[in-house]
Amino acid sequence: MQDDYSSLWGYRLKWLYTLLVVFTLMAPVFYVMYISFNENGFGARDYVFTLDWYVVIFSDLLLLESFLNTLVLATITVVVVVPMGLVAAKHYKITRYPLAVVSLMLSPLFVPADILGSALLVFFKNLNKTFTLLGESFSVNWFDNWFDLGYFSAIVGLIIYTLPYVFVVILITMARYKDQQTEAARSCGATAWQAFWHVEFPQIRAGIFSACSFTIILTFNEYTRTSLLKGGYDTFTSVLVSQMLNEGMSEQSYAMSAMVSYIAIAIIGSIILLTLVRSERLEQVARAKADPMGAT
Amino acid sequence: MPEKNDIAVEVKGLSKNYGDVRALKSIDLQIGAGEYFVLLGPSGGGKTTLLRLIGGFIRPTAGEIFLHSAEVSHLPPNGRPTSMVFQSFALFPHMNVQTNVGYGLRLRNMPKVEIRERVDAMLEMVGLTGYGERMPHELSGGQQQRVQLARSLVLEVKILLLDEPLAALDAKLRKEMCIELKRIQEKVGITFIHVTHNQEEAMTVADDLAIISGGKLLERGKARDLYENPIHRFTAEFIGENNVFDGHVTAVDGEGHVMVDLGYTNLTVHGRDQMPGVGDKVSISVRSELVQLVDGNAMAAQGQEILSGTHRETVYLGLTTSELVRLPNGQELLVRQLSDGSGGNGIKVDEAVQISWRTVDGRLHVS
Numbered sequence: 001m002q003d004d005y006s007s008l009w010g011y012r013l014k015w016l017y018t019l020l021v022v023f024t025l026m027a028p029v030f031y032v033m034y035i036s037f038n039e040n041g042f043g044a045r046d047y048v049f050t051l052d053w054y055v056v057i058f059s060d061l062l063l064l065e066s067f068l069n070t071l072v073l074a075t076i077t078v079v080v081v082v083p084m085g086l087v088a089a090k091h092y093k094i095t096r097y098p099l100a101v102v103s104l105m106l107s108p109l110f111v112p113a114d115i116l117g118s119a120l121l122v123f124f125k126n127l128n129k130t131f132t133l134l135g136e137s138f139s140v141n142w143f144d145n146w147f148d149l150g151y152f153s154a155i156v157g158l159i160i161y162t163l164p165y166v167f168v169v170i171l172i173t174m175a176r177y178k179d180q181q182t183e184a185a186r187s188c189g190a191t192a193w194q195a196f197w198h199v200e201f202p203q204i205r206a207g208i209f210s211a212c213s214f215t216i217i218l219t220f221n222e223y224t225r226t227s228l229l230k231g232g233y234d235t236f237t238s239v240l241v242s243q244m245l246n247e248g249m250s251e252q253s254y255a256m257s258a259m260v261s262y263i264a265i266a267i268i269g270s271i272i273l274l275t276l277v278r279s280e281r282l283e284q285v286a287r288a289k290a291d292p293m294g295a296t
Numbered sequence: 297m298p299e300k301n302d303i304a305v306e307v308k309g310l311s312k313n314y315g316d317v318r319a320l321k322s323i324d325l326q327i328g329a330g331e332y333f334v335l336l337g338p339s340g341g342g343k344t345t346l347l348r349l350i351g352g353f354i355r356p357t358a359g360e361i362f363l364h365s366a367e368v369s370h371l372p373p374n375g376r377p378t379s380m381v382f383q384s385f386a387l388f389p390h391m392n393v394q395t396n397v398g399y400g401l402r403l404r405n406m407p408k409v410e411i412r413e414r415v416d417a418m419l420e421m422v423g424l425t426g427y428g429e430r431m432p433h434e435l436s437g438g439q440q441q442r443v444q445l446a447r448s449l450v451l452e453v454k455i456l457l458l459d460e461p462l463a464a465l466d467a468k469l470r471k472e473m474c475i476e477l478k479r480i481q482e483k484v485g486i487t488f489i490h491v492t493h494n495q496e497e498a499m500t501v502a503d504d505l506a507i508i509s510g511g512k513l514l515e516r517g518k519a520r521d522l523y524e525n526p527i528h529r530f531t532a533e534f535i536g537e538n539n540v541f542d543g544h545v546t547a548v549d550g551e552g553h554v555m556v557d558l559g560y561t562n563l564t565v566h567g568r569d570q571m572p573g574v575g576d577k578v579s580i581s582v583r584s585e586l587v588q589l590v591d592g593n594a595m596a597a598q599g600q601e602i603l604s605g606t607h608r609e610t611v612y613l614g615l616t617t618s619e620l621v622r623l624p625n626g627q628e629l630l631v632r633q634l635s636d637g638s639g640g641n642g643i644k645v646d647e648a649v650q651i652s653w654r655t656v657d658g659r660l661h662v663s
Binding site for chain 2: 180186187188191192194203
């Protein structure tokens with residue numbers, strides 16, 4: 001907050017500091033972007049601008065497949081986790097024990113990724129063993145391999161990982177929503193679903209979309225849980241990391257990483273922009289309320 | 297148009313608990329069809345809980361609710377012949393006035409042309425013709441409340457519930473809206489149930505009103521009856537500006553007069569069909585406009601009650617002037633008189649004064 005007596009230079013310095021921190025944090029990403037346009041790749045003495053590596057991406061089947069696998073994981077996670085987060089946020093607003101709800105919902109954040117990942121790995125392996133033994137006791141093999149590592153186990157890990165973020169993002173948007181509007185809709189004859197869809201959803205839409213975007217970004221960022229629970233090296237981050245560890249990163253890997261960064265920055269930038277536009281609109285509403293047109 | 301003798305709302309043994317808190321304690325109530333009924337009481341008394349139970353927004357802990365003879369306790373709000381007007385306007389901010397008012401009709405899959413016609417007619421009734429395209433934030437508080445009213449009335453429900461509908465408006469607008477509400481109710485003829493803590497608002501609109509406090513329905517009747525002849529001490533304190541004296545009964549005569557000892561003096565009051573026993577704790581109330589300041593040496597005449605005290609303060613309120621008098625037990629008593637334009641009565645602070653009222657103006661309260 002800037003007051004009339006504070007120094008303008010102090011204000012500018014704070015901005016400069018913020019930009020410096022952001023730039024420092026983003027510098028490696030910018031460097032990856034820079035390399036992705038170099039025809040000679042990483043570490044070369046000469047820099048020759050090219051878009052070829054972006055074209056080559058589409059011929060690297062391993063990278064493309066891993067990207068698609070992660071996209072499938074992200075899509076399924078979004079479909080499951082966003083409604084879960086929404087239901088939890090709605091429950092938070094009516095519960096008599098909000099602190100308990102928040103604590104439970106945020107608890108996965110406090111478990112380190114490798115511990116949660118390995119715990120789930122053991123859990124699924126034991127579950128598999130138990131079901132196999134159950135099948136054996138009936139002399140059938142119907143229950144074998146239900147919980148083999150794969151999409152299902154990876155998605156469970158991703159849901160546990162992303163749910164706290166989704167919950168918080170939706171909750172922040174829902175804080176502005178007045179429940180009396182739902183009651184007003186019910187009073188007009190709407191069912192609970194109609195009241196949600198016609199009245200509440202349009203007002204919390206920004207939060208829902210932000211939660212979807214955030215989940216996709218988190219899924220693309222995630223390595224530990226996904227690699228432990230999916231098995232194999234066929235997701236975006238696991239392929240990139242494996243390539244880097246075994247052969248060093250290929251030039252198209254830089255291009256792919258840069259492309260994912262563009263998408264992430266575009267999504268986050270849009271969310272910030274939308275939030276700013278929305279908050280400006282809300283301020284306009286507040287100003288209009290203070291001075292309504294033709295008020296009597 | 298409902299028949300006047302129909303019962304619009306009947307609740308039997310209605311209770312609502314929130315954990316250990318008993319918000320409503322076994323209420324029995326009947327409201328006639330086409331009545332403008334007001335639930336009046338202090339904040340937290342249970343009147344909004346009762347309204348929300350009738351509207352189906354909360355489930356009763358015990359008891360039954362009948363709306364036009366149909367038992368509805370198990371039905372959600374959209375299954376009841378009611379609609380609600382909320383205190384906080386509760387307009388849908390992403391819809392304009394036209395869409396807000398027509399929302400319920402759209403849910404009924406009514407043709408667009410018909411919705412438009414009915415919405416326009418309703419906006420005309422509430423005095424908002426030409427405001428259909430405006431967004432809620434472009435309206436004043438009074439206009440928003442009219443839109444809410446139109447949104448409910450356009451549904452042609454049998455019972456309209458109003459939860460402190462004027463509480464967010466300024467005093468002048470509230471008075472105007474009171475008259476407007478009454479006019480609209482008389483025009484549409486449906487049952488209005490209006491919750492408020494404001495007695496002036498209640499008395500302006502009510503055909504009939506009930507006092508609710510502490511989760512109980514204390515008293516119901518016409519506004520005039522409750523103002524002039526409250527049965528309960530609480531009603532006397534809540535409605536109008538009453539002076540209340542507590543004491544115990546020393547004698548009861550054959551004509552229904554009850555003698556009450558206040559500790560520093562004795563008063564007589566008519567029992568009004570209440571016959572307390574000697575020694576019972578009772579209260580006497582007398583409206584401030586029926587009390588007069590009299591000559592300091594005046595003696596109590598037949599049919600007059602008289603008390604001595606000291607003058608504390610004169611408060612000029614424009615139409616009326618209030619005199620504050622302290623009684624020997626420290627209680628302060630209010631005397632309200634029409635301002636006469638003489639610039640005051642010249643009584644100084646701490647000057648000994650006497651106050652009096654006619655014995656028939658006192659009301660006895662045994663509870």
